Amino acid sequence: MLATEKQYVQWFENETLYHARWLSESNQVPPVRIVLVDDKTSADEAYRLACAGTSMLWQGDFQNARQLLQALTRRIERSEQRKMSKAANKLSKSAEPEFETTSLSASNLLASNLESSKEIPNLFHQQRQAQAQRSRLLSRLLLALDAGYISQLRRAPDVSAACTAAFGELDEPCLISFRDLQGALGAAGWRAKGVPITNLGLSIFPHYGVFAPTRHEYVQLLLDAPLPNKHDVAFDIGTGTGLLAIILAQRGVKQIVATDLNPRALACARENFERLDLPNVQLQQADLFPTDAPLANLMVCNPPWLPAKPTSPLEYAVYDANSAMLRGFLQGAKQHLAEQGEVWLILSDLAEHLQLRSRDELLGWFADAGLAVKYRLDTTPKHSRSQDNTDTLFAARSAEITSLWYLKRV
Incomplete structure (x- = not known):
């Protein structure tokens, strides 16, 4: 929901001050800095304004704002590609590849050298940083909405x-990024x-601000794991x-306590x-572990x-x-785990x-936690x-393994 501390912004339209x-x-x-833009504003001009730190309040057709945002995205991607090409050239000189590099794209060249390069963390x-910059630039295209999130465009x-479900009730005008x-x-x-979860034969319905389980290769691991x-x-x-929690309930666990600190997640899970x-699943807002609950025979965490x-x-x-x-x-799991209990930890490498x-380092954390x-x-x-294979980090992503770790008390 919306932050409790309200912030306001003001701008001029036809010499009239709005807030x-x-x-x-x-x-x-x-x-x-806010300037008014509309259907006559070119994508190049909008990109220049965004890069200069100027926010743009859209006054034109709503659907044209969609198109402008897409055009801005393309320009940002081209700029990012140029920067990554420079990084590829720098990396290729230090890697001394045994193949002809002139026929390779910048992204493929980076991927070919990632495994042996010490630059992997820097590239990540x-x-x-590029993703954060993209977010900042695209967030500079703004819309004004009346109370109740009504648009006059x-x-x-x-x-x-949709806005009320995402941000909560609003009884005053607002400015929001497109x-x-x-x-x-x-x-x-x-x-x-x-989101269909084919292994379970059901769908999960995510809320705004709650990560949708569109990637769920670990579901089968949880179904195959011996309880x-x-x-x-x-x-x-x-x-x-x-x-x-739904997987555990389907597998016959009698009492499940599901925790989360995010109120949106709790509402979504409920x-x-x-x-x-599923009346046997209890929800509790908590930073990690529940309070006033019996010791767990099984503890799952993703x-x-x-x-x-x-x-x-x-x-x-x-x-x-x-x-x-x-x-x-990991540090708190043993305290909340029954003597013969198990921890199921879902983790990608x-x-x-x-x-x-x-x-x-990961194995050391297990040992330190008992x-x-x-x-x-x-x-x-x-x-x-x-x-x-055009992804800058393809070599790392293509080698990824998702694991279900079974941990027990020492």
């Missing part, structure tokens, strides 16, 4: 229901149609949409549990996989600065291929980026 509530899900600061962070759809508005509309679509002999109480730590009529700083609400499901959640979960975390590896199940990701 409105500033809404930004990516925590962009309120714009200082460069990519993250030509051919504007009714966005009030990109955030698109996010709310997209989330409304996911919430309506759901502990005693599995009457289980915890799902960081439940998100509630998918892991809706998914109610759809499936933490963010990459140790990097998140820059938006959705990224908290992917990026975990300094592996804080992962380490916190992409961080290892990106040289952001080593396998020895946990030992019982065994592990692995699977190969099938998502599109793992197959895309």
Whole structure:
């Protein structure tokens, strides 16, 4: 929902001063320079303004704003490609490849050299910086909405229901980036149609700000894993949409406590549990472990996989600065685990291929937490980026393995 501390922004239209509530899900600061743009504004001019730090308040046709945002995205991508080409040339000189490089694209050349290069972490962070810069530039195309999220633009759809579901009730005018508005509309679509989980024969319905389980190769691992002999109480730590708790319920676990710190995630999980009529799943808002609960015979967790700083609400499901959640979960697991209980940890090794975390470091965290590896199940990701050899980090992504670690008390 919207932050409790309200921020406002003002601008001039025809020498009249306007002001409105500033809404930004990516925590962009309120714009200082705002110019009015419309259907006559070229994409090149809009790109120049965005790069100069100027925000643009759209006054034209709503559908044309979509097209302008797409044109801005293309220009940003071309700029990113030029920068990565320079990085590829620099990397190729240091790698001394044994093949002819002139026939290779910049991205393919980078991918060919990644495995032996010490530049992998730098390339990852460069990519993250580029993503953050892209977000900042695209967020400079703004829309004004009346109270109740009503748009006065030509051919504007009714966005009030999607925005209310995403941001909460609003009884005053607001300024919002077109990109955030698109996010709310997209989330409304996911919430309506759901994400099919074919292994389970059902769909999960994500809410805005809750990571959609579009990548779920680990589901089969959870279905194949042998349950502990005693599995009457289980915890799902960081439940998100509630998918892991649903799998445990389908497998016959009698009492499940699902926790999350994010109110949006709790509301999302509750809706998914109610759809499936799962009265044996209890939700609790908690930072990791539940309170006033019995010791768990089984504890499952799918933490963010990459140790990097998140820059938006959705990224908290992917990026975990300094592996804080992962380490916190491991350090506290034994205290909440029954004597013969098991921890099921879902984790990709992409961080290892990106040289952001080593396998020895991970195993050291297990040992420090008083946990030992019982065994592990692995699977190969099938998502599109793992197959895309034009991706700068293709060599790392194509080598990725997703694992279900079985940990027991020492």
